[in-house]
Structure formats: C-alpha cells, structure tokens
Amino acid sequence: MKEQRAYSVEEAKRKLEGYCAYQDRCHKEVVTKLREMRMIPEAIDQIVVHLINENFLNEERFAQSYARGKFSIKKWGKRRIVNELKQRNISKYNITTALKEIDAEDYLSTLDALAEKRISQITERNPMKRKKKLADYLLYRGWESHLVYEKLKELVP
Structure with missing residues (x-):
C-alpha cells in the first residue's frame, strides 16, 4: 500500500x-x-x-461547460445532463442556466443525426423490435421521451 x-x-x-x-x-x-x-x-x-x-471554483461555470461538453461530444440529451448535474449536487438555478447553453436547433438536429445513424446500424428486421432498440438507445442517452417517440414515428413506419 x-x-x-x-x-x-x-x-x-x-x-x-x-x-x-x-x-x-x-x-x-x-x-x-x-x-x-x-x-x-x-x-x-x-x-x-x-x-x-479566487475564481478557481465556480459551479455555474462548471455546469455550463459540463452541459456544453456532454451535449456536443457525447451527444447526451437534456435529461441525462440534468441527472448527472443533480448527482454532483448542482443547484436547480445552475442546471437551468447550463441548459440554456444548448441551442434548440442544434439540439433537434443532433437528435436527428443520432437517430438516423443508429437506425442504420440496427440489423433487426421486425419493425417493433427496431423501434424498441432505437428508443432504448435514445432514452438511455437522456433524450426526452416525447422527442424520441416523434422520431420513432418518423423513422420506423
């Protein structure tokens, strides 16, 4: 030791x-x-x-850079980002401020790209199972369920 x-x-x-x-x-x-x-x-x-x-430690700045980074690099949805920030004891105010860092248009276009890429990787033939696999993937990544289900209707007839 x-x-x-x-x-x-x-x-x-x-x-x-x-x-x-x-x-x-x-x-x-x-x-x-x-x-x-x-x-x-x-x-x-x-x-x-x-x-x-001395401004080495700033929770608002941390929350904002965390949200930007996890969204742009890991393609996480807002629900996952919020949950991760809550686990770090970040205040509701700072979480709300952090989510404002994510542009609404970028958010939806990222969801589109992520869903398109994932659906092309799913080899399952059964449409219900395809939907479930895509939904599980997107929900795990923290995308809001109403957005996920809209996307499923669009991508898997």
Whole structure:
C-alpha cells in the first residue's frame, strides 16, 4: 500500500488550484479530492472558500461547460445532463442556466443525426423490435421521451 503523505493547508491550496485550473470542477469533486488528501473538515472549508474567492471554483461555470461538453461530444440529451448535474449536487438555478447553453436547433438536429445513424446500424428486421432498440438507445442517452417517440414515428413506419 502506498504511503499517504500529509499536506499543509498551503500545499493543498496550490495543488487544488492546479486541479481546478486544468478543468472546471464542481464542489463535490474538490471536497472528495481534499478528503483523499486526508485534509480535516476545517481545512477543507478554508480551501474551498479560497478557491471560490479566487475564481478557481465556480459551479455555474462548471455546469455550463459540463452541459456544453456532454451535449456536443457525447451527444447526451437534456435529461441525462440534468441527472448527472443533480448527482454532483448542482443547484436547480445552475442546471437551468447550463441548459440554456444548448441551442434548440442544434439540439433537434443532433437528435436527428443520432437517430438516423443508429437506425442504420440496427440489423433487426421486425419493425417493433427496431423501434424498441432505437428508443432504448435514445432514452438511455437522456433524450426526452416525447422527442424520441416523434422520431420513432418518423423513422420506423
């Protein structure tokens, strides 16, 4: 087992500044990281406050970049993005703000492209099973059910 080294508050601050500068983080990730470094609760609070004051830690910015990234790179729907942000204890206000980062036209055209690509990969002949496979795929990715079912009517006669 690897020996756990002790960090001073200043060392931990510097380390976490780098951690947050590398990529936007949420409070939960930062607190988890500090706990892994075996920092005491008072030190964790002090470091988190420092990171917020110095703008290394900003939940609104994190939520916005998370939503943009998961939508544009992973092609996730809004439901999945919302659920993932809720698991990270992001406030309702920040989640709403984050979803505004996704353009409505891009959202629907991404759903079209994703559904078209997936339906071309499904080899199933039975139309009901084809529909189920496409629906399961899109729902798993977090697309709203009313959009998924409209798409199914359109793509699988």
